[in-house]
Amino acid sequence: MNEFQSSTLPFTVLGGFLGSGKTTLLNRLLNLTTQTRYAVLVNDFGELNIDEHLIARHDGETIALANGCMCCSMADGFVSALTTVMDRADQFDQMVVEASGVSNPRRIMDIAKLDPGLSPNGVIVLVDAPQFLNQLTDSMIKDAVLTQVKEADILLISKANLTDQSTVDAVRETLDKQHSDCTLLINDQVDFDPRPLFDSIPMASSSTEKDMALVDTKATSDHGHGHTHDQFHSCVLQHSKPLDRNTFESWATALPPSVIRGKGVISFTESPHQQWIWQKVGRTYRLEHSSITPERSSKVVLIATEKMPTDTDPKIYGPFSTQ
Amino acid sequence: MTSSTTIFSAKKIHTMNSYQPVATHVAVRDGRILGVGSLDELRYWGDYTLDEIFADKILVPGFVEAHCHAMNGSVWENTYVGYFDRTDLNGRLWPGIKTLDGVVERLIEIEHTLDDPEETLVAWGFDPIYFADGVRMNLEHLDQVSRERRILVQHSNGHLLNANRKVLELAGIDSTTDVEGVMKDADGNPTGELGEMAAQFMAYKVTDVRRFDGINSNDLWIFAKTATNVGVTTATDLHARVQDQNIQSYVEVTKNADYPLRLVPAAGALTMSIQDGPSHVAQLKQHNNDKLYLGLCKIMTDGSIQGFTGRLKWPGYINGKPNGIWNLPPQTLTEMVEAYHAAGLQMHMHTNGDEASELMINAIETALHKNPRPDHRHTLTHCQMADEAQFRRMAQLGICSNLFTNHIYYWGDQHYSLTMGPDRATRMDACGTAKRLGVPYTIHSDAPVTPLDPLFTAWCAVNRQTASGRVLGPSERIEVHDALRAITLGAAFTLHLDHLVGSIEPGKFADFAVLEGDPTDVPAETLKDIAVWGTVVDGIPRPASQHSN
Numbered sequence: 072m073n074e075f076q077s078s079t080l081p082f083t084v085l086g087g088f089l090g091s092g093k094t095t096l097l098n099r100l101l102n103l104t105t106q107t108r109y110a111v112l113v114n115d116f117g118e119l120n121i122d123e124h125l126i127a128r129h130d131g132e133t134i135a136l137a138n139g140c141m142c143c144s145m146a147d148g149f150v151s152a153l154t155t156v157m158d159r160a161d162q163f164d165q166m167v168v169e170a171s172g173v174s175n176p177r178r179i180m181d182i183a184k185l186d187p188g189l190s191p192n193g194v195i196v197l198v199d200a201p202q203f204l205n206q207l208t209d210s211m212i213k214d215a216v217l218t219q220v221k222e223a224d225i226l227l228i229s230k231a232n233l234t235d236q237s238t239v240d241a242v243r244e245t246l247d248k249q250h251s252d253c254t255l256l257i258n259d260q261v262d263f264d265p266r267p268l269f270d271s272i273p274m275a276s277s278s279t280e281k282d283m284a285l286v287d288t289k290a291t292s293d294h295g296h297g298h299t300h301d302q303f304h305s306c307v308l309q310h311s312k313p314l315d316r317n318t319f320e321s322w323a324t325a326l327p328p329s330v331i332r333g334k335g336v337i338s339f340t341e342s343p344h345q346q347w348i349w350q351k352v353g354r355t356y357r358l359e360h361s362s363i364t365p366e367r368s369s370k371v372v373l374i375a376t377e378k379m380p381t382d383t384d385p386k387i388y389g390p391f392s393t394q
Numbered sequence: 395m396t397s398s399t400t401i402f403s404a405k406k407i408h409t410m411n412s413y414q415p416v417a418t419h420v421a422v423r424d425g426r427i428l429g430v431g432s433l434d435e436l437r438y439w440g441d442y443t444l445d446e447i448f449a450d451k452i453l454v455p456g457f458v459e460a461h462c463h464a465m466n467g468s469v470w471e472n473t474y475v476g477y478f479d480r481t482d483l484n485g486r487l488w489p490g491i492k493t494l495d496g497v498v499e500r501l502i503e504i505e506h507t508l509d510d511p512e513e514t515l516v517a518w519g520f521d522p523i524y525f526a527d528g529v530r531m532n533l534e535h536l537d538q539v540s541r542e543r544r545i546l547v548q549h550s551n552g553h554l555l556n557a558n559r560k561v562l563e564l565a566g567i568d569s570t571t572d573v574e575g576v577m578k579d580a581d582g583n584p585t586g587e588l589g590e591m592a593a594q595f596m597a598y599k600v601t602d603v604r605r606f607d608g609i610n611s612n613d614l615w616i617f618a619k620t621a622t623n624v625g626v627t628t629a630t631d632l633h634a635r636v637q638d639q640n641i642q643s644y645v646e647v648t649k650n651a652d653y654p655l656r657l658v659p660a661a662g663a664l665t666m667s668i669q670d671g672p673s674h675v676a677q678l679k680q681h682n683n684d685k686l687y688l689g690l691c692k693i694m695t696d697g698s699i700q701g702f703t704g705r706l707k708w709p710g711y712i713n714g715k716p717n718g719i720w721n722l723p724p725q726t727l728t729e730m731v732e733a734y735h736a737a738g739l740q741m742h743m744h745t746n747g748d749e750a751s752e753l754m755i756n757a758i759e760t761a762l763h764k765n766p767r768p769d770h771r772h773t774l775t776h777c778q779m780a781d782e783a784q785f786r787r788m789a790q791l792g793i794c795s796n797l798f799t800n801h802i803y804y805w806g807d808q809h810y811s812l813t814m815g816p817d818r819a820t821r822m823d824a825c826g827t828a829k830r831l832g833v834p835y836t837i838h839s840d841a842p843v844t845p846l847d848p849l850f851t852a853w854c855a856v857n858r859q860t861a862s863g864r865v866l867g868p869s870e871r872i873e874v875h876d877a878l879r880a881i882t883l884g885a886a887f888t889l890h891l892d893h894l895v896g897s898i899e900p901g902k903f904a905d906f907a908v909l910e911g912d913p914t915d916v917p918a919e920t921l922k923d924i925a926v927w928g929t930v931v932d933g934i935p936r937p938a939s940q941h942s943n
Contacts, residue, residue: 089723115667146665147635150595172723181573181592186599187566211705211724211749214717 079190080110080160082183083167083269086176086219087197088206092229093169096197100167100265101125101140107270108139110156110163114171115144139163149179157188165192167269173215177222193332193352195268196223200257201234203242220249224353225268225331231259254328254353256376267303267374268331303331306373308391313338314369315390322389323349323356329378330387335371336361343367399423399442400933401433406912407453410883410897420453422904425684425932429900447935448927452912454878455897456627456905456929457848458885460796461742461775461838464609464631464659467616469518469842471604473504476519476550478804478861480845483620485940494522494529501539501547514544514601521550523700523808524861530577531556532585544601552843553701555588557597562586564600567593608640614647618655623938624847625907625926627656628886628895632742632775633692634659636666636674641681641688648685654929654936656685656905658889660692660742664721668730672737684903684932687891691734693743694721696750699778699813700805704747706779712815717749724753731757731772736765740890741772742796748779755787762791773888775838778822779814785824785831794834794888797823799854800844802867806860820867825855825880829872836885837877849913852877853922874918904933 087093097111101121121142127135133155134142141163145152149168156166166189170176176194183189196219199206206216220226226246231239239257246255256268316339326333333351337358346361349371373379373387380387400422407417409430421428421436429436436442470482475497478490491497497520505515522530536545536558545558562568562584567576569583575590588594609631621629634640636659647653661675671691678688696718697703702711703718710717720727731754734741745751751774758772773794774780778801780788788795801809802823809819821827828835837851855877858866865871872880886896895903910925928938 089725146667148665149591153595171721172726173720178574178590178592181575181590182595184573185566185571185592185596210708211720211753215720215723 079188080157080163081165081192082180082189083165083192084170084176084179084194085167085197086170086174086194086223087172087229088199088202088212088216088219089172090202091172091197091199093172093197096227096229096263096265097167097169099263100269101136101138101142103264103266104138104140107164107266108141108162109269110141110143110159110166112143112145112149112152112156112166112168114169115146153182157186160188165269173212175215175218175222190350191352191357192269192350193224194222195225195227196220197227197229198242198246200228200231200239200242203228204238204245207245217249220246220253223250223253224355226250226253226255227268228255228257231257232261252328252354254331256331264303267305270332304375304377304379306375306379306387308335308371308373308388310369310391311367313340313343313367315340318390319349323351325386326351326373327375327378327380327386328354329380330373330375332374333371335369336363336366337369337371338367397423399428399439400445401436401442402445402448402453402930403433404448404453405450407898408455408878408912408914409899410455410879411899414899417898420898420904420906422930422933425904425934427898427900427902427904430898448908451927452909453898453906453930454625454909454913455882455907456895456903456931457625457881457907458628458836458889458891458896459621459626459838459841459846459848459881460630460658460773460836460885460888461632461798462629462841462846463633464613464617464657466841466846467618467620468613470616472516472518472548473500474519475500475517475547477521477524480519481623481940483616483623483939485623485938492524494525494531494535497531497547498535498538501536501545505539505543508543511543512602514546514603515539516546516548516601516603518548519550520547520556523551530585530587532579532587533559533562533583536586546597546601546603550843551698551701553589553698553703555594555597556586557588558586561597561600565593565596567596608635608637609643610639611643611647614643614657615653618647618653619939620841620846621655622929622936623926623940624849625909625929626846626848627654627903627905627907627929627931628889628891629655629657629846630690630742630889631657631659633662633694636661636678636688641678644686644688645681645683648683651932653685654931654934656687656891656895656903656931658687658690658891660690661688663691663693663730663734663741668726668733671730672734672739675734675739676737687889689739690889691739691741693727693730693734693741693754695727695743695745695754696720696747699746699801700808702813704779705749705753706747707749707752711813712818713812718747720750727753728757728760732761732764735761735767735770735772738767740770742775742888743772744776745774745780746776746778748781748784751777751780751784755784755791755793758793759787759791768792771834771888771890776840779818780824781821782827782831785827785833789832794836795828796836796838796885796888797825797828797855798840799823799825799837799858800839800851802854802858803861804844806858806866807862807864810860810864810866821870822867823855824867824870825872825876826867826870829876834884834887836880836888838885847922848881848907849909849924849926850922852881852913853918855880856918856921874913874921877921878913904930906930908935 183191547556577587696705775796777795883896886892908927
C-alpha cells in the first residue's frame with residue numbers, strides 16, 4: 072500500500088448510452104494494465120471479447136485474467152456481482168462498474184459513498200460522438216442520455232474519429248450547455264489509453280516507483296511535469312511546509328477543467344500534525360483525514376489533458392509556489 | 395393398472411366449455427376429465443364410484459393465475475403491516491392496519507415474540523400513502539419497538555424501506571450522509587426511510603435478511619398452499635432465475651403426486667445474455683412434466699406507475715414527474731424480443747406505461763416480419779395504460795394482454811389524482827376494450843404485490859371499484875361470465891395451456907376450483923366474497939387451509 076492508498080477499494084462507474092464504447096474502453100483498460108488489478112463488473116460477458124491469452128480461467132459468473140484482473144458478470148444482478156467482488160476486495164486495487172446503457176451512474180456511485188469498504192473514484196460517462204445528437208431527438212431515450220451527462224464527473228466524447236469535426240463541435244457545444252463545468256475529453260484515437268481516467272494517481276515515492284510507469288513523469292523537483300503517453304499530461308507539485316487551508320481549497324476549486332484527476336497528501340497550518348488525503352475527480356474533490364504519520368509537507372499529482380496550462384501558470388501551481 | 399372412474403356430483407358445474415356451459419356431474423379417470431354432463435349421460439362410460447363430497451358446491455375450472463410469483467407463500471415468514479386485510483398461507487386473516495400507531499403496535503407485539511436478539515425483525519406491505527394525515531414512519535416510531543434489534547419495514551410498492559436506528563448505525567447512515575434516497579427531516583437527520591438502491595443495499599447488508607433471488611422446494615410447497623386456498627390450480631412464477639438449483643426445486647415438487655399446483659415458471663430474460671438465453675430456455679423444456687411447464691420467458695421493460703417509473707407517452711404524469719425508466723435500452727429490449735421470438739419461444743412482457751407497451755408492440759411486429767410465426771401468443775402483462783390504438787394493433791398482431799385489474803382497487807384512487815389523472819385513469823386495465831377489439835386477455839394479481847385471489851381479481855374487472863368506492867371507468871367493466879373466463883380459459887390461452895386446463899371438458903386435467911357459492915347467481919358486488927372450499931387437481935380433492943384450522 073502506498074502513501075495515498077487507504078484500505079478502501081477505489082470505485083469508478085463507467086456510464087454512457089448503448090453503443091457509446093464502454094465495452095471497448097474496458098477491454099482496452101484490461102489489456103493495457105500491468106500494475107493495477109481491476110475488478111470489473113460488466114453487463115454482459117458475451118460482448119467483452121477479452122483476448123484469449125489474457126484469460127486465466129472461467130468460473131461461473133467471473134473470468135479471472137492472467138494480469139490479476141477479474142471480470143464479473145452482472146447477469147445475476149448487480150448486488151450479487153458486487154458482493155462477489157467485495158468478498159475478495161484484498162485481491163484488487165480498483166473496482167470499475169460498467170453501468171447499463173440506461174442507468175443513472177450516480178445512483179450506482181452512491182454505494183461507494185455509503186460503503187466503508189469503497190471510496191468514490193469518479194463517474195466517467197462516454198458520449199457517442201456520431202450518435203449523441205440523434206439520441207437527443209429520440210423521446211424514448213433522450214432523458215436517460217441527458218441524465219447520464221448531467222451526473223458525470225468526467226465526460227469523454229468517444230468515437231470522434233468516426234465523424235466529422237463539425238459534429239464533434241456541435242456535440243461539445245451541447246455538452247457545455249448541459250453540464251458546463253464538467254471535465255470534457257475527446258477521444259479521436261484508436262489507440263487511446265484509458266488508464267489515467269481510472270487510476271487513483273500513484274506518487275513518486277520510493278515505495279511506489281514502479282507505479283510511476285503509468286504517468287511516466289520524470290519530475291522529482293517541486294514542479295514535475297511529465298507525459299502519460301500522448302493524450303494526458305501529469306504534474307507533481309510539492310511544498311515542504313503546511314499550507315493554508317483556505318488558499319488550498321480556493322486553488323483546488325479553481326483548477327481548470329482540463330485537470331481530470333488529482334491526488335495528494337496535504338498538511339494544513341491549522342493542524343500541522345494532521346495529514347489529509349486530497350482526491351479530485353473531474354470537478355469535484357474530497358478531503359479526508361489520513362492515518363499516516365504527518366510529514367508537515369504536501370505533495371499532489373495532477374493528471375490533465377494536453378490543454379492544461381504549463382505548471383508555471385499560477386492557476387496550476389497555486390499555493391505550491393513558495394518554499 | 396386398472397383405471398377406475400370417479401364421478402363427482404355438484405350443485406352446479408360451470409364448464410367454460412361453450413357446447414355445454416353447465417352440468418351437474420363430472421367423471422374423472424387417471425387424473426383427467428372423462429366426461430361432463432348429467433349422471434345419466436356419464437353412465438355410458440361404465441362402472442364408476444359416485445363421490446358426493448361436492449354435492450352442495452359449485453365447480454368451475456381450476457383458476458389459472460398468469461402473473462404471480464412463487465415467493466407468495468414465503469413472504470409470510472415476515473410480519474404483515476399493510477393497510478388492507480390479508481389472509482396468510484394458513485388461512486388466517488390479518489386485519490389491515492389503518493394508522494401508523496397501529497403499525498407500531500403490531501411491531502411491538504411481534505418483537506416480544508422474538509427470542510434471539512440478533513434476529514432482524516422484518517415487516518412487509520407497509521403503505522403510508524393510505525394514511526389520511528400523510529404521516530410518515532420515522533426513527534422515533536421504531537424506537538418504540540426496539541433500539542437494540544435491527545428492524546426493516548418494507549413498503550408495499552417495493553421501492554421504499556424504513557430502517558430503525560440500529561440499522562442506520564450499522565450502515566453508517568447519519569446526518570452527514572449525502573446520497574439520494576436517504577430521507578431527512580427538517581433538521582437534516584435521517585428519518586429511516588430509504589429509497590433508491592444504494593441506501594437499501596447498505597441496510598440489507600447489515601442485516602441477515604434473505605433476498606428472494608432464488609426459490610427452494612419449501613417456497614414452492616407453501617406457494618401451492620396459498621394457491622389452493624383461493625382455487626388456483628395452475629400458476630406462473632413470472633420472473634424466475636433458471637439456474638440448476640431452481641430448476642431442481644421445480645422438478646422435485648412437481649413430480650410429487652401430492653403437489654397441488656401446475657407451475658409455469660417464466661425465465662427472466664434480463665438475467666441471461668441475449669446470445670445464450672434463448673437456447674438455454676429452449677433446452678429447459680426437457681424437464682417438463684404434467685405439472686411443470688418451462689419454456690416461457692419474461693421481459694422486463696419499465697417500472698411501475700405508482701412509483702412514477704413506468705414509461706409513459708405524452709402527456710406523461712399528471713403531477714409533472716419526469717418520465718419513468720427503462721430496465722435496458724429500448725434497442726436492446728427490441729433485440730431481445732427478436733432473439734427469443736426467433737428461437738420459437740413465447741414471451742410475457744412487463745409493460746406498465748403506454749410507451750413501454752408501444753415499444754413491445756413495435757418489437758413484436760418487427761420480429762414477426764423477420765420470422766413470421768402464427769399463434770405466438772406473446773403477451774403484454776400489466777398492460778395497464780394501453781390505449782385503443784394499441785389494442786387494435788395487438789389484435790392485428792395476435793398479441794394477448796394480461797391486465798392488472800387489482801390495481802384498480804388498490805391504487806385506482808392514486809391513479810385518479812396523482813399519476814394519470816381522471817381521464818386516463820378510466821382506461822387503465824381496459825378489459826372492456828380488450829374484449830370489444832378481440833384481444834385475448836386475462837387478469838392478474840402479481841402476487842405477492844397484491845393478494846393472490848382470482849375471484850377478487852374478477853370482482854375488480856366486473857366492478858372497477860377503487861378502495862374509496864369510486865367506479866373507475868364504468869365502460870371498461872366486463873360481465874361476470876367474461877371475468878370467470880378470463881381467470882380460467884383466458885389465462886390458460888396466454889400460457890399456451892388452453893388444450894390442457896382452463897375448462898372442464900373431456901381430455902383435460904381434472905382441475906377444479908370448488909366454490910361455496912355460484913358466481914353467476916350472486917350480486918356482482920359480492921363476487922369476491924364467495925368462499926373457496928379448495929381445489930381438485932388431477933382428480934384429487936385438496937381442501938383449503940382455512941378448513942383445517
